[in-house]
Amino acid sequence: MKVLVSGGGTGGHIYPALALIRTIKKHDENSEFLYIGTENGLESKIVPNEQIPFKTINISGFRRKLSFENVKTIYRFLSGVKKATNYIKEFKPDVVIGTGGYVCGPVVYAAAKKGIPTIVHEQNSVPGLTNKFLSKYVDNIAISFEDSAKFFPKEKVVLTGNPRAQEVVQASKKEGKSKISCLGLSDKKKTVLVVGGSRGAKPINDAVLQTLNKWSSKEYQCLYVTGEVHFENIQKEIGESGKVENIVCVPYIHDMPLVLKEVDLIVARAGATTLAEITALGLPSILIPSPYVTNNHQEKNARSLVDVGAAKLILEKEMSAEKLMSEIDHILGNEGVWTKMREGALKIGKQDAGDELYHLIVKHLKQT
């Protein structure tokens, strides 16, 4: 089958797309793919490295307030539709999948208008503007949180979960162990992963920097991912080697599924793909949602974990180094607390989302 995939901007939209591509390849080794993203998004770095044919269109998002920028956006959308239509004519996909971000707007819209089966994947509990707009035209909306169903036409919604979560669950534990030691961490100590989403988060970095002198006395260690753009500044504080006793600091992790398999606790933003990964694995978490996202959707994402006891929530405005360390101590120092959080996470985690989405795609192919 020929599959056109589009999604971009941040890791939370790109990794589900890549996981889906790998799942389809596993089921159908003759499948062919085209990925449409933007030149500036993270996808332009990640996707070509995966040897997936990659093309771009130029697009930006709508401002919620009246603005001249929106006139430019409409113009970009229409030229995006034209460019996407040309890519579609050339590639002749059997199905088109959008995994979120502005870029999939014109691509999925162009495909739907040509009568090609289309599906969008929504990772969040509150959808963004692009998927809401596309929901009028697509055949199905595959969702990850039950809560998001109410925003879409009922008859089109299918709860599949997030395909990246299945990939993480299936990652090799043995390779995870060797990845952890390659990073310079001990396999004898429990590990806390600190990560501020795919781009890093300055407020989390600021809090972690204030904890540096507290780690040397701990029985556990920290893998601290700063985000590429923040790394240089953090290195100035931590030193060239990126190592303080019990802390290893890196800008980005490319094999995150392997790392997630081997950590005991995660301190993170509440991006939806991260949450799908950790609930599928049953990994306890301390979540500091970004308050700078549309409709405060990260806090809503986070609360669905907190409600089942899988996560502790710290609002950014209430975060401090002391609070962070005391929550980490509380969870890692109490086997019972940790186990309860793990059970809570597993209760809502979905481990087979890639296969579910694949079967949804195949159903459409049978109908055409």
Ligand SMILES: CC(=O)N[C@H]1[C@@H](OP(=O)(O)OP(=O)(O)OC[C@H]2O[C@@H](n3ccc(=O)[nH]c3=O)[C@H](O)[C@@H]2O)O[C@H](CO)[C@@H](O)[C@@H]1O
């Ligand atoms: C600021 C913003 O708009 N964030 C949104 C963006 O977040 P963001 O891109 O940060 O998304 P997520 O936290 O959901 O996912 C990040 C992805 O990147 C991976 N990863 C992260 C760090 C790293 O070093 N290596 C790595 O591989 C994670 O394992 C995960 O697969 O998309 C999410 C999914 O739609 C939304 O819920 C978030 O609100």
